[in-house]
Amino acid sequence: MSAQATGPARGRKLITGVIGADTHIVGSRILSMALEEAGFEIVALGAITPAEDFVKAAIETAADGIMVSSLYGQGELDCRGFRDLFIEAGLEDMLIYVGGNLVVGKQDWTDVERRFLEMGFDRAFPPNTRADQVIEVLNADFAVRSAGRRIAE
């Protein structure tokens, strides 16, 4: 059976959406469906979502985490300054994940991941990640966050 939210992760509110001018909705929608079934509360912003809208939604709904999708290659441009927007809004501790085909073309994942972590994302997920893997990581991260740490080892 599919992974479930456990411990402090249960009932957490997550914002999902596809950033920038990107219309690839399927992955984000499947993730939203799976997270909801796993016991998270989901606010789905859908395709073509400006970075600012994630922040707005986070404030309006008092969200616990942000799940950014990008599949069309321009994620590297769209995601610049994403963390700063949250810092400016006073949400510097927000848990922020990004996943998909994040750059133009076939590039070494370790390098891509490093670039996104440097941009301030807590985690970056490679292409072909399944919802179950994300749920396990969310469980681990929310568990250590209630103990005051940022993300799990």
Added chain:
Amino acid sequence: MSDAAPAETTRLPFSAARIPDDVFAAMRRENLARWPTGAEVDLDEAVDFHKSLPAHKNLSAVMRKADAEGRCLTQPRGGFGTLELQLELMRALDRDGLADIVPTTTDSYTRNEQWERAEAGIAESEKAGRSMLNGFPLVFYGPRTARRLIEAVDKPAIVLSGTSMPRLTGEVGFAAGFSGYLGSGLAYTTSYTKTLSIEDGIRNYQYLDRLTALYRERGVELHRRQPGFLTGTNIPPCIAIVTAIVDALLAAGQGVRNYGLELAQTLHLVQDAAAIRACRELVQEYLTKAGYADAFTPVTSLHWMGAWPYDDAQAAALVAYGGTLAAVGGAISVTTKSTHEAYGIPTPEANAEALRTTRMAIYLARRIRIDDMPEFRREKELIGREVRPIVDRVLEMGDGDVAVGTIRACEAGVLDIPWSPNRQMKSRVLPARDADGYLRILQPGDMPFPKDVLEYHEERLRERAARDGVAFGRELAVSSVYEMSETLEKLIPAG
């Protein structure tokens, strides 16, 4: 971001009727004033330039010739963020890929008319030494500069711009010398936009189709093309063909007579061949009924549009098989992907290699046809029984006007698209793959498919669910989304 819809002064009551000459002239003036390069568009000069091109650089003529000769042409996708990179790419696709049709894909900022952001992306690309944009910023460069792309290759060139806002990109592309343009009001608005209304998307493409007809009135035939692949994720042929008929009727209404139809491969040999044949026949049937019997509507088959495998070898099989599916199905052209697809945009080398792989598969397909197979006949007949009730209802709902009927049908869910990002769509229809590999309708939403047709789909899908030990429901649709990207170990477990 500029206005998605034309200003009120030129906003006609919404209908499928041809835009009158004087109104269209005013619409063009408004449109061309939206970005500085619009001033470079000179219709007389563009018409002269198109007339100066040899027939083998005009996509309309090339598609007609391929149809007459029973050939299947190859066309890749491809766009990079600067003129130099784009020139290099188009030359590589022509020279190393032997592409019959050469593309220019625009970047996503251009597609969304965020031209100033595209401009910043060019600067970033130049600074990084690699393309930071996922396509060519055609409007920013403008028709004079973009013409260098046309002059660089001895093949016809097509604009690929996944957008519902093609008005300025279309003007610039045609004026530069591109003789093809992919996109349509219903298909792209339901598949590439979130908040744009279907009405405004259709209006925008009525502009482009009217522009195409304006060139035709001046003696230049350009090729327009409908992207029936929609959201690219497990689109059953019947849904693609319904949108092809609607968009073809809308284009014909503006005066377009060379209109290609794109179908995404289902990856089932029989279903794809039946879909290619049924698509052309059904579109012709409805165009003829509407008085447009003189429209040329060749079908293009598209390599798998869903999630690709990460293993190069598995991806190579999809590339080669895609050539076979297109050629055996009798498509006039095939649009290719590459072994890099799972990772995003391919290098020019990978792109060219996939073109050659596809070309060899087309050669090997010879003149093999499967039209006499009982399964082919069954599927083709089934597609007809799925498509006609939906299209007839759409036309009925518009009281004779296909544009009006389309909006009403979308609102009612009579016309629906799986996985649509557009908020106006119900997107309740859900496809899945059956036990034999055919794409079927798992949940019809509010689409009025005949009862016996739906029973057949359900029976086939229940067999799949039972075989895989999956509940009959949404999980079947989700596993069908990922199926082609799974590893070989999972697809064919060791005996």
